[in-house]
Amino acid sequence: MLQTYCSQPKYHPEERRFRRRDRKGTLVSEHWFISGANRGLGLEFARQLTARGDVVTASVRSESSARALGAQLATQHAAVRTVMFDVRDEAEIAAAAQVVKAPIDVLVANAGAAGPPNQSATGLDFAAALDLFSINALGPLRLIKALLPKLGGPNPRIVLVSSQLGATTSLKASSMVYCASKAALNKFAQCLAAELQPRGVTVVAVHPGWARTDMGGPEAPLAPSRSVEGIIAIVDALTIEDTGSFLDYRGRVEAW
Numbered sequence: 001m002l003q004t005y006c007s008q009p010k011y012h013p014e015e016r017r018f019r020r021r022d023r024k025g026t027l028v029s030e031h032w033f034i035s036g037a038n039r040g041l042g043l044e045f046a047r048q049l050t051a052r053g054d055v056v057t058a059s060v061r062s063e064s065s066a067r068a069l070g071a072q073l074a075t076q077h078a079a080v081r082t083v084m085f086d087v088r089d090e091a092e093i094a095a096a097a098q099v100v101k102a103p104i105d106v107l108v109a110n111a112g113a114a115g116p117p118n119q120s121a122t123g124l125d126f127a128a129a130l131d132l133f134s135i136n137a138l139g140p141l142r143l144i145k146a147l148l149p150k151l152g153g154p155n156p157r158i159v160l161v162s163s164q165l166g167a168t169t170s171l172k173a174s175s176m177v178y179c180a181s182k183a184a185l186n187k188f189a190q191c192l193a194a195e196l197q198p199r200g201v202t203v204v205a206v207h208p209g210w211a212r213t214d215m216g217g218p219e220a221p222l223a224p225s226r227s228v229e230g231i232i233a234i235v236d237a238l239t240i241e242d243t244g245s246f247l248d249y250r251g252r253v254e255a256w
């Protein structure tokens with residue numbers, strides 16, 4: 001296991017750049033943990049959150065990704081710490097979790113993969129299918145298991161980045177393993193919400209929309225910035241009353 005910091009964490013609680021007010025009008029800065037933050041939606045989370053003064057711990061898979069993330073964030077660099085792990089590796093995640101500062105206010109399980117193209121029920125590559133389940137469905141659970149003790153603050157929240165393709169009514173046969181892995185994640189989200197409600201932890205699944213990332217492709221209609229801006233606004237407003245919801249980036253309720 002490796003963990004690095006893209007920069008020395010320079011801030012002290014009293015020195016945080018408070019940019020945002022909570023519902024009572026109090027200025028706040030929160031600590032967000034984002035998995036898979038070197039590109040795509042995860043990078044956009046890191047960019048937007050640091051720009052408004054939140055503190056971000058970002059997971060990446062390699063030293064080169066950590067450097068790339070630092071370069072992308074440039075001036076906001078000081079507010080980002082990086083840890084390194086693959087979401088398929090429980091030991092790596094557990095070791096990385098040791099160095100994550102508590103409390104984490106918001107844990108975003110964002111890292112995910114699409115799997116091989118042209119997935120088919122009759123021509124299934126079983127090893128690839130198991131691997132995708134390990135990333136998309138079990139990866140978030142590994143993360144939560146390791147980081148739950150660090151989750152805290154007045155309003156702890158867990159956000160599972162899922163997909164509309166995981167809904168039971170959705171059908172995209174060529175992505176069937178991806179769909180099934182997100183369907184499993186959705187079920188885990190419901191179960192987690194029930195399990196963590198007594199501890200005051202809010203758990204939601206979100207559909208980020210079809211966004212122009214490596215996964216979404218160049219044809220996707222939605223800018224990653226718009227998707228993430230919407231999700232952040234939703235997460236800011238979440239309370240325990242919302243636990244167990246499946247929402248899209250505009251805050252619309254999604255069908256499970």
Ligand SMILES: NC(=O)c1ccc[n+]([C@@H]2O[C@H](COP(=O)([O-])OP(=O)(O)OC[C@H]3O[C@@H](n4cnc5c(N)ncnc54)[C@H](OP(=O)(O)O)[C@@H]3O)[C@@H](O)[C@H]2O)c1
Pocket residue numbers: 035036037038039040041042060061062065085086087088109110111112113135161162163164207208209210211212213214215216217220
């Ligand atoms: N984009 C869309 O239209 C869309 C739609 C619905 C849902 N989603 C979901 O949104 C999330 C982010 O998607 P995206 O579009 O930003 O995808 P992306 O651009 O392909 O980025 C995926 C991120 O996940 C990381 N990752 C992949 N496998 C990993 C592993 N085994 N361990 C640790 N990190 C891993 C990648 O790291 P590396 O660079 O190291 O590979 C990368 O940082 C995913 O959960 C995806 O399913 C996306």
